[in-house]
Amino acid sequence: xxxxxxxxxxxxxxxxxxxxxxxxxxxxxxxxxxxxxxxxxxxxxxxxxxxxxxxxxxxxxxxxxxxxxxxxxxxxxxxxxxxxxxxxxxxxxxxxxxxxxxxxxxxxxxxxxxxxxxxxxxxxxxxxxxxxxxxxxxxxxxxxxxxxxxxxxxxxxxxxxxxxxxxxxxxxxxxxxxxxxxxxxxxxxxxxxxxxxxxxxxxxxxxxxxxxxxxxxxxxxxxxxxxxxxxxxxxxxxxxxxxxxxxxxxxxxxxxxxxxxxxxxxxxxxxxxxxxxxxxxxxxxxxxxxxxxxxxxxxxxxxxxxxxxxxxxxxxxxxxxxxxxxxxxxxxxxxxxxxxxxxxxxxxxxxxxxxxxxxxxxxxxxxxxxxxxxxxxxxxxxxxxxxxxxxxxxxxxxxxxxxxxxxxxxxxxxxxxxxxxxxxxxxxxxxxxxxxxxxxxxxxxxxxxxxxxxxxxxxxxxxxxxxxxxxxxxxxxxxxxxxxxxxxxxxxxxxxxxxxxxxxxxxxxxxxxxxxxxxxxxxxxxxxxxxxxxxxxxxxxxxxxxxxxxxxxxxxxxxxxxxxxxxxxxxxxxxxxxxxxxxxxxxxxxxxxxxxxxxxxxxxxxxxxxxxxxxxxxxxxxxxxxxxxxxxxxxxxxxxxxxxxxxxxxxxxxxxxxxxxxxxxxxxxxxxxx
Numbered sequence: 140x141x142x143x144x145x146x147x148x149x150x151x152x153x154x155x156x157x158x159x160x161x162x163x164x165x166x167x168x169x170x171x172x173x174x175x176x177x178x179x180x181x182x183x184x185x186x187x188x189x190x191x192x193x194x195x196x197x198x199x200x201x202x203x204x205x206x207x208x209x210x211x212x213x214x215x216x217x218x219x220x221x222x223x224x225x226x227x228x229x230x231x232x233x234x235x236x237x238x239x240x241x242x243x244x245x246x247x248x249x250x251x252x253x254x255x256x257x258x259x260x261x262x263x264x265x266x267x268x269x270x271x272x273x274x275x276x277x278x279x280x281x282x283x284x285x286x287x288x289x290x291x292x293x294x295x296x297x298x299x300x301x302x303x304x305x306x307x308x309x310x311x312x313x314x315x316x317x318x319x320x321x322x323x324x325x326x327x328x329x330x331x332x333x334x335x336x337x338x339x340x341x342x343x344x345x346x347x348x349x350x351x352x353x354x355x356x357x358x359x360x361x362x363x364x365x366x367x368x369x370x371x372x373x374x375x376x377x378x379x380x381x382x383x384x385x386x387x388x389x390x391x392x393x394x395x396x397x398x399x400x401x402x403x404x405x406x407x408x409x410x411x412x413x414x415x416x417x418x419x420x421x422x423x424x425x426x427x428x429x430x431x432x433x434x435x436x437x438x439x440x441x442x443x444x445x446x447x448x449x450x451x452x453x454x455x456x457x458x459x460x461x462x463x464x465x466x467x468x469x470x471x472x473x474x475x476x477x478x479x480x481x482x483x484x485x486x487x488x489x490x491x492x493x494x495x496x497x498x499x500x501x502x503x504x505x506x507x508x509x510x511x512x513x514x515x516x517x518x519x520x521x522x523x524x525x526x527x528x529x530x531x532x533x534x535x536x537x538x539x540x541x542x543x544x545x546x547x548x549x550x551x552x553x554x555x556x557x558x559x560x561x562x563x564x565x566x567x568x569x570x571x572x573x574x575x576x577x578x579x580x581x582x583x584x585x586x587x588x589x590x591x592x593x594x595x596x597x598x599x600x601x602x603x604x605x606x607x608x609x610x611x612x613x614x615x616x617x618x619x620x621x622x623x624x625x626x627x628x629x630x631x632x633x634x635x636x637x638x639x640x641x642x643x644x645x646x647x648x649x650x651x652x653x654x655x656x657x658x659x660x661x662x663x664x665x666x667x668x669x670x671x672x673x674x675x676x677x678x679x680x681x682x683x684x685x686x687x688x689x690x691x692x693x694x695x696x697x698x699x700x701x702x703x704x705x706x707x708x709x710x711x712x713x714x715x716x717x718x719x720x721x722x723x724x725x726x727x728x729x730x731x732x733x734x735x736x737x738x739x740x741x742x743x744x745x746x747x748x749x750x751x752x753x754x755x756x757x758x759x760x761x762x763x764x765x766x767x768x769x770x771x772x773x774x775x776x777x778x779x780x781x782x783x784x785x786x787x788x789x790x791x792x793x794x795x796x797x798x799x800x801x802x803x804x805x806x807x808x809x810x811x812x813x
Contacts, residue, residue: 268304357393447461693727
């Protein structure tokens with residue numbers, strides 16, 4: 140722009156200014172159709188024009204103000220709203236697909252970052268707050284602005300650094316923290332669980348005379364909600380008026396969302412009714428979407444549809460999120476035909492469906508076992524111009540795998556890799572799981588090999604699938620080898636995901652690991668060597684594996700008839716302080732019971748209760764079934780009595796075990812059910 144002569148530059152800036160104003164007027168008008176605000180890329184485009192316009196040097200600004208607007212430019216800018224609307228519709232058609240593909244975009248990237256904030260983040264990011272940090276910030280010679288401080292805090296990943304910067308900024312001349320800055324630091328502190336510091340900041344804000352705005356109260360409520368401190372969130376909402384905060388729609392929506400996430404649907408409905416009675420604070424599209432989505436998640440489709448009717452009755456138009464939530468809810472409730480009819484009613488309006496809507500319907504058909512219908516939805520999505528994303532492909536591959544159509548599943552995997560649609564560990568896991576379910580362990584291992592060679596790190600579920608598959612195939616030696624391999628592939632201590640530092644290192648590790656599996660399979664299933672290795676694992680090696688992996692191996696060993704190996708390994712896990720869960724005990728109790736070792740099974744049951752574990756319905760039924768096989772009627776009665784006292788109701792599995800025991804031995808007292 141600086142290379143243009145002043146008249147031409149001025150004219151360009153005038154046109155840009157008019158374009159920006161036109162867009163802002165259209166956005167402010169709200170409404171429907173072409174008058175609604177444009178997608179992300181369109182917004183950013185005009186924001187850049189505005190930034191260019193209002194940050195020019197003084198000489199250029201002067202030149203711009205001295206040049207008259209070209210008549211042709213004036214006529215273009217003065218087009219009728221109807222013609223402008225048609226133009227914007229065309230833009231929306233062009234940008235809709237890119238918006239769909241970017242729907243998971245981080246919100247922090249939705250606006251241009253302040254230039255001063257960028258310079259400050261260059262000093263702070265990736266560093267701890269050290270004595271030289273303040274000097275480095277002062278050397279930038281920046282006059283702090285409210286926007287810059289807020290953006291730095293929002294984008295800072297380290298809470299301690301964000302807090303130190305917040306304190307440093309408050310000490311600078313000609314700067315006073317805004318409520319937005321207070322809200323940003325409260326969000327940071329709340330996410331990291333530093334509630335005492337959050338209280339201190341609130342006291343400071345009030346003492347300095349800053350208003351307690353809805354934005355600040357919203358961040359406090361959300362912080363408590365994320366940490367499960369629902370009583371505290373309710374108390375803040377209750378006391379907000381005494382703090383000088385008049386609630387608005389945004390705050391009500393936030394509070395309702397927190398209550399819904401905590402499962403307090405009745406309380407959320409009461410707050411919704413209260414909101415409906417407040418002047419100027421009526422429910423909006425977001426409110427109804429929250430209600431519809433959350434009631435749908437628990438399977439209460441009738442209530443979700445009730446809110447849809449009320450939404451329409453109030454004159455609020457449902458959007459794509461509304462209908463997508465309803466379709467998801469209908470599919471989860473098994474009402475797949477109703478979901479399809481609803482989809483057919485709305486798909487003629489391109490603004491009410493997107494790739495997520497198609498994906499949810501496809502998922503519903505897949506879970507209902509209607510794979511052909513799921514494929515038809517996928518094909519229709521392509522035909523209307525929507526590009527499937529990673530989630531769409533993963534769901535379809537999973538559906539095909541569960542139905543045994545592995546050739547089609549592999550074709551989709553090939554397509555994802557060629558088109559670079561973001562093949563992930565989930566994609567490979569679904570494909571491997573499909574081959575395992577079909578009993579095709581060679582093909583499953585080939586996909587695993589391909590996964591490692593493509594530098595996609597396995598997670599705990601990957602290993603669990605393979606271990607389970609090889610155990611069911613009778614290849615426990617290979618399963619043990621894979622379990623050992625979880626260590627060499629760098630399984631994380633704290634997360635289920637695994638990692639490898641470089642592609643070369645990944646390839647070398649993969650080759651060694653796969654070679655060892657191949658050689659083990661060729662040598663045959665002689666489990667002696669690896670049985671010893673399992674019980675000789677170090678503390679670090681035991682803790683590197685997740686409880687899911689431990690349980691899968693235990694289950695595989697039990698089902699393969701290697702109960703003693705499973706018991707020895709269980710003992711090692713206990714001695715090493717490995718995290719066990721109720722499923723770990725249930726697997727071993729089931730194995731001991733099937734082997735007729737009733738005393739050991741019951742001792743393990745008593746031991747888990749001493750350790751603080753609370754038996755669940757599955758464990759009670761497992762033990763009842765174990766005693767049923769040996770005709771131990773007194774123990775059955777005691778277990779059923781204990782189960783009922785713990786709030787569990789006998790189910791069909793319990794009744795079946797008891798009735799079988801009655802047939803075996805007539806002295807089983809049935810009055811324990813009353």
